[in-house]
Amino acid sequence: MGNGHAINHDAAAPTCEFTPIPEGDIAAICATFGNDKHRMLDILREVQDRYHCISPSTLDRVASHTDLTRIEVEGVASFYSFLSLVPKGKVTIRLCDDIVDRFCNLEEVTAVFEEVLGISIGQTTADGAFSLEYTPCIGMCDQAPAAMVNDVLLTSLTPETARRAAEALKEGQSPETLVSDRFDDLTPHEQALRMVDNNVRHAGEVLLGPVPEDAGLNNAVGMTSSQIITAVEESGLRGCGGAGFTTGRKWRFAASERAEKHFVICNADEGEPGTFKDRVLLTERPHLLVEGMTIAARAVGAQQGIIYLRGEYVYLRPLLLQVLEERRRRGLLGEAILGVRGFDFDIRVQMGAGAYICGEEGALISSCEGLPGEPKTRPPFPVNRGYLGYPTVVNNVETFCHAARILDKGASWFHDMGTEGSHGTKLFSICGDCLNPGIYELPYGHSVWEVLEMVGGQDAAAVQVGGPSGMMIARDSFHRKLTFDDLATGGAIIIFNGDRNILEIVEYYMSFFVHESCGYCTPCRLGNVFLQKAIQKFRKGLANPEDIDYLKELSGTIIETSRCGLGMTSPNPILSTLQNFPLVYSAVSKPSKDGIRDTFDIQSAIDGARKIAKRRSYIFDKDFTQ
Amino acid sequence: MSDALPKARIATASLAGCFGCHMAILDIDERLIELMKLVDVDRSPLTDKKRFTQRCDIGIIEGGCCNEENVHVLHDFRRNCDVLIALGQCAIMGGLPAMRNAIMHSDAPLRECLDEAYITGKYIRNTTHNVPNDPALPLLLDEVYPCSQVVEIDYQIPGCAPSGDIIFDTLSKLLTGKFRGFEREIIKFD
């Protein structure tokens, strides 16, 4: 029942049949995950990977094995973009449809795939071999345009490389051979680097410079829970995912909660368009991340941890699994870590399946529990009652890495870097119209202008700080500083030069939020659709000056009544551009004359009837002669 | 209500509706006499005047816009009336005619609608098997529009049809400059 509101171009009706699945297969997949309803996302991902579809009969069978109702399974299967209730191709090509990709020739790359495969975006080939889709930002904005081909990443695509890839796939080559003929012989780290560049442009002192192995963890085992937490508190470390909550305080809340179990979860669901810093940490500092999680586990008394890895980063899963296995072998995970009796902690990797909202703490926990990725009602907060109802610490990848370094070098070492209120360094993922897109580890406190000089983006006309949920600023704000108190960001900095159409960017960002809203609450589910439609009116030149007030009022309602951070920030692309680029709006809006709305387009309204009746309008066709 | 006061001029029109809202004006019953002391009726189906004789204080619109003629009339009313009132659900939100907006989702929605109405519909007895297409028929719009999407509307009186009470109450207050919104108890959408 699609209304076509969403960003994804409506999928065409399925052209291939449901593949019958052998009776025992679903049972076997469910059994792999202990017939546990909390592992529903893993079960459905497995079915999708193997059979490219979750058919109605599969819903019934999965439900019966996991003791759920069919509608509950359908609720999960229909929530995530990477799961499909209609048959998809054996190979699904997902082209990244971010605004940065659009500005990097995505259109031509798309045309090549469509031509070679003989299908349009949203379609599946009749033989069930290929599906072609658009997907929002996959975290490769420094090497756009990019695409996922099943679990393989293609980056820096050109029409030529796209053609070679599409033709090879059509000849029956596996996606892996697009990367290397001896893909399976490569280590997971080598595989990742063959697919994706790190583009580390500036290594800072904390994360991307030299990092001694497990020095923080070695210190932490000799400390009490309270001492560890005090060190993290005194360092001034704040969450690096965007919200900026004080990390030590979060750990202390969870540690002081008396419960049978505690959990530590790493939020590696880096979905904010333009953000890709965690991808580089996961590739280059996976041990540091696990070390940080292990320290957190020691601090709060957790025995189990989860790394929630976004579906788009599935290519990093083998690397993470290898790191976890290696650490178990070396006594750094599992029972009696570093020989300390009672220090037991292990981690599983939970794959996401294409849902930006799962970067929200509560939604991420819901997703880990095998539910649709919907935020939870607060209170209770996750530190009190989180994963499966137990106290849970959820931190960003970068936050855990910082924590491990703080335990090594001491709180004051970290505290002394940055500014008052924003301590330490921060990874910035910088992309868009600049010479050197990539990762910059910088202490807090640089101005936007300084950063632009560093990256070769001096001719920027607009900078999106913090991704779409952040702010778009103009040149008159480039003196402002990247700190929690001035311009806060989870790391994304997207640069646009003077040739870019601000309203096009805003419309794209609103369509992103429409696509990614979970739909739980009224204002976010509907308000964002209305905002997107209003921006379309501006782009078509069909807006009134009053529509500017309408945008502001509607944005206000959405921000104030939404249930979670998505709706509280989704109007930001509009509000920040209204504030910083007001002429963009006023230039294209026109007032009504004599109370008659120019915004109502009579010519397009009667066009269909003109064609059907094969005559022109007596009233509205001026050149009507009879 | 002194006789010395100049009477206000009102005009009315019925667009894509059932004329029920005009009938509802008669539900004002004996208060109509009181109301007529305040107004003269200009262009209106009630007077059978087809054109404005002069500028009006209030225009009352029943029905939404489903064809080009509706748009034309509505434009004319907006140009010739100081205050424009949308009377009833069709004028306010399209009403029953707007049901076609939600059932047309093919590539050629208008064609689908006309075919169903004149040719393929289960209960159609149309021996010509043609969609009427006399040059005198106004062209249909792609969908049915509420009046407020076509022109600026100053007030809306809800109901299907609005009760005599809400019509009388609103008009008499507007005419005497006392309108401050509706009593909640008389707001009805049916």
Added chain:
Amino acid sequence: MSGTKKETGFSFTIDGVEVTAYAGQTIMEAADEAGVYIPRLCDHEGLRHQGSCRVCTVKAGGRSVAACTQPAAPGQAVENETAHLNKMRRDLVEMLFHEGNHLCPICEASGNCELQAMAYRLDMTEATKFPYLEPCRALDASHPDIALDTNRCISCGRCIRASQDVDGKGIFGYVGRGIHRRVAVNGENLADTNADSGDHAMSSEVCPVGCIIRKRVGFATPIGEREFDKGLIGHEIEEKRK
């Protein structure tokens, strides 16, 4: 759910009126007992709180929160009937009207419909600025005694909770995401489920609108005698204070 009442409660204020609450009570639960009505659509007596429609948004301690899920706090000053809050609530109700196909004149729930009644209470009478989404939605008349007209569904999920928690059946659930999120049934259609017209989930009090319809009993109450012909929505709660 209201917690077990302890001997002593605490007090807080709603629009300056002192209200008593007990530990574990939400703002709305305490308000209901005190005869202060806070508008709501997804919340319903006897069902789990969901906090999804956001019509019950109030200001507590300067922050906007959903009164149905927010615990009452001692000494807190809660704002409820303010022009600002009612404007936002009106926006939300209007959004729900525009999401589906709500034709009050031909709906058998008209007069008993909480969405409609909420629009009356919140003065939804000015020309709309929101576009109508006019979705193409299905009518499920497969069941012998019950029909579902999903054009009118506002995704409040009351039927989901009633069926799950009261009837122990789980006939309804949410599917989809974002603007495509909707209430669906546990099977191909309603006849494919074990739905029964005696279910609490199917009772007219659970569905706030005219989506879940019991066949052959429509339009039984004459205009003038329907629930909201008698008084504004919330008047029963407000009368407790008088």
